[in-house]
Amino acid sequence: MPTTLVSGGTVVSSTGRHTADVLIDGEKIVAVLDPGSTVLGSDLKRTVDTVVDATGKYVFPGGIDAHTHMEMPFGGTVASDSFETGTRAAAWGGTTTIIDFSVQTVGQQLMDCLGNWHDKARGECAIDYAFHQIVGDVTPDTLAAMKKLPDEGVSSYKMFMAYPGVYYSTDDKIFKAMRIAADEGLMTMVHAENGPVIDAMVEELLAQGKSDPYYHGVARAWQMEEEATHRAIMLSDLTGAPLYIVHVSAKQAVEQLAAARDRGMNVFGETCPQYLYMSLEEQLGAPGFEGAKYVCSTPLRSHAEGHQHYMWQSLRTNDVQMVATDHCPFCMKGQKDMGVGDFSKIPNGIGSVEHRMDLMYQGVVDKKITLERFVEITSTTPARMFGMYGKKGVIAPGADADIVVYDPNGHTKIGINDTHHMRMDYSAWEGYEIDGHVDTVLSRGRVIIDGNQYLGSKGHGQFVRRGQSQYLQ
Numbered sequence: 001m002p003t004t005l006v007s008g009g010t011v012v013s014s015t016g017r018h019t020a021d022v023l024i025d026g027e028k029i030v031a032v033l034d035p036g037s038t039v040l041g042s043d044l045k046r047t048v049d050t051v052v053d054a055t056g057k058y059v060f061p062g063g064i065d066a067h068t069h070m071e072m073p074f075g076g077t078v079a080s081d082s083f084e085t086g087t088r089a090a091a092w093g094g095t096t097t098i099i100d101f102s103v104q105t106v107g108q109q110l111m112d113c114l115g116n117w118h119d120k121a122r123g124e125c126a127i128d129y130a131f132h133q134i135v136g137d138v139t140p141d142t143l144a145a146m147k148k149l150p151d152e153g154v155s156s157y158k159m160f161m162a163y164p165g166v167y168y169s170t171d172d173k174i175f176k177a178m179r180i181a182a183d184e185g186l187m188t189m190v191h192a193e194n195g196p197v198i199d200a201m202v203e204e205l206l207a208q209g210k211s212d213p214y215y216h217g218v219a220r221a222w223q224m225e226e227e228a229t230h231r232a233i234m235l236s237d238l239t240g241a242p243l244y245i246v247h248v249s250a251k252q253a254v255e256q257l258a259a260a261r262d263r264g265m266n267v268f269g270e271t272c273p274q275y276l277y278m279s280l281e282e283q284l285g286a287p288g289f290e291g292a293k294y295v296c297s298t299p300l301r302s303h304a305e306g307h308q309h310y311m312w313q314s315l316r317t318n319d320v321q322m323v324a325t326d327h328c329p330f331c332m333k334g335q336k337d338m339g340v341g342d343f344s345k346i347p348n349g350i351g352s353v354e355h356r357m358d359l360m361y362q363g364v365v366d367k368k369i370t371l372e373r374f375v376e377i378t379s380t381t382p383a384r385m386f387g388m389y390g391k392k393g394v395i396a397p398g399a400d401a402d403i404v405v406y407d408p409n410g411h412t413k414i415g416i417n418d419t420h421h422m423r424m425d426y427s428a429w430e431g432y433e434i435d436g437h438v439d440t441v442l443s444r445g446r447v448i449i450d451g452n453q454y455l456g457s458k459g460h461g462q463f464v465r466r467g468q469s470q471y472l473q
Ligand code: DUC
Pocket: 069, 074, 191, 295, 296, 297, 298, 326, 328, 348, 349, 350
């Protein structure tokens, strides 16, 4: 097996940092050693096949993006990144594992949907991948099939309180699924927004001639996120099913989670880079149709109301546990422009899979979170939350050699087509500057990004069978 030494870098974990050499044999980390260590008298730098010099740089466990939607059907179109293009873009940004959502809609058998998602991803991915299962049709068949998910290496599923007529489930359906989840040790993920009321708000606004992208944010008011989050928490309390709320953007929703955690409940929150950096006023309210670039759900929140500041603070205090992207890219031409003159027809989603690690690292530079917390929220907690820890999320003997060598003296300017790799005709992050740079990325021991060169290949990425969440007890 080829051997690699990542030498002389500052190895960062969720609990500390130290200078070390990381020895890799094939796909696995076999030792983390004092710098310059010899093994059986031989100088490792001379004997290994490849040396990656990390002197003066950080060595992070590869990023885990636990919320992506490659090729997802949505709003009459399909998310523009395939598993091939989306995972390649992720690799460029230092993410070495994604968890994507297998989709079930009304009338489909759950296991057929999972099989279909395997067919989309198999042989296509540049990095490792796992699946959550979207449960979109609660029937006796579906409830029975949910019991088989753990055997498929799928230990989490998601339900929607939003999008009536599409992915939406009524409370009784969520309750029934949670009963199964509590018994089977599945993590329940919920998109928490009150869909029926939002639809009524959309109708009202359009009738008043308010059709610009800005009104997407008005229609999806924070009250409807807080209310749904509370309802999901109560269902979790009733059934004993642990709960993970996806893409939390409203400070009031965080308050609901924090209060439930203070009462001892196993409830968790994920936020996304857009809710830390972007706002209703600035991005959704951009002139003309520009705001469509930033239409996602939950929506960007008001800066004047302080949601962004609160979200950074909550990440620091662990009221929000981790950061994923909700990567759901759509091009302006032919996709987002379906909603010219009617914001409700703009497909919902922002592409960020390539930039999450950089954007969160900038939070370290800006002193919003520590370097260790950065590792925790981008890699270690996602691994623990979704049953992959030990294999992923840590630099230690026995773990997959998924490693990012990050240069704190480097610089990244996020740009348009020629300088991002997502299959999109724009980037919501264009112009953002990062005081750091992803230099080298290893996926299971193989260097897939080397400076500004992509050395990966489609099909290298393998399906990760996940176990139970470490947060269930
Ligand atoms: N939110 C998005 O922005 N896109 C896809 C689905 C979702 O819930």
